[in-house]
Amino acid sequence: MAWTEERIEKLRKLWDDGLSASQIAKELGENVTRNAVIGKAHRLGLKSRPSPVKKDAKKKAPAKPAVKKSPPKEKKIISGKVSLLELTDRMCKWPIGHPGDDDFHFCGKSSEAGMPYCAGHCAEAYQAQPQRKSAAPQAPRIIR
DNA sequence: CCCTGATTCGC
DNA sequence: GCGAATCAGG
Numbered sequence: 001m002a003w004t005e006e007r008i009e010k011l012r013k014l015w016d017d018g019l020s021a022s023q024i025a026k027e028l029g030e031n032v033t034r035n036a037v038i039g040k041a042h043r044l045g046l047k048s049r050p051s052p053v054k055k056d057a058k059k060k061a062p063a064k065p066a067v068k069k070s071p072p073k074e075k076k077i078i079s080g081k082v083s084l085l086e087l088t089d090r091m092c093k094w095p096i097g098h099p100g101d102d103d104f105h106f107c108g109k110s111s112e113a114g115m116p117y118c119a120g121h122c123a124e125a126y127q128a129q130p131q132r133k134s135a136a137p138q139a140p141r142i143i144r
Numbered sequence: 145c146c147c148t149g150a151t152t153c154g155c
Numbered sequence: 156g157c158g159a160a161t162c163a164g165g
Binding site: 003033035037039043 | 156157160
């Protein structure tokens with residue numbers, strides 16, 4: 001399929017109309033892929049315009065050379081009640097309660113490197129279930 | 145997993 | 156010149 005004047009024209013219009021490449025491709029015909037559109041567009045020198053994907057290397061790294069505040073907030077987490085949003089790495093991700101419940105939260109104790117759970121819950125999580133002959137899976141033990 | 149454009153490279 | 160494959164990100 002050659003790029004006729006008409007097609008190029010349409011491509012140009014649709015492109016700066018802000019339509020996505022895939023959308024343009026669909027508009028132009030079934031046998032045109034978005035890759036074709038993008039390729040042609042690029043070749044035509046059409047601008048990259050608002051590409052959703054930004055590879056911005058962050059402007060102005062504040063650069064924090066001096067003035068360090070020492071370790072100000074090294075909080076030691078020993079107990080939990082951590083909401084999902086507050087969950088970070090190194091926190092025990094053991095769920096407590098039922099999702100959706102008012103007080104659904106996570107254990108939140110500190111976990112060792114690479115471990116999703118704290119020591120205690122790790123033990124529980126990785127406990128081998130010995131007699132597993134029945135096909136019926138055991139219902140997960142409900143905490144609390 | 146859906147999408148976006150960018151780039152590469154064999155044709 | 157073309158565009159599928161791949162990439163890099165949302």
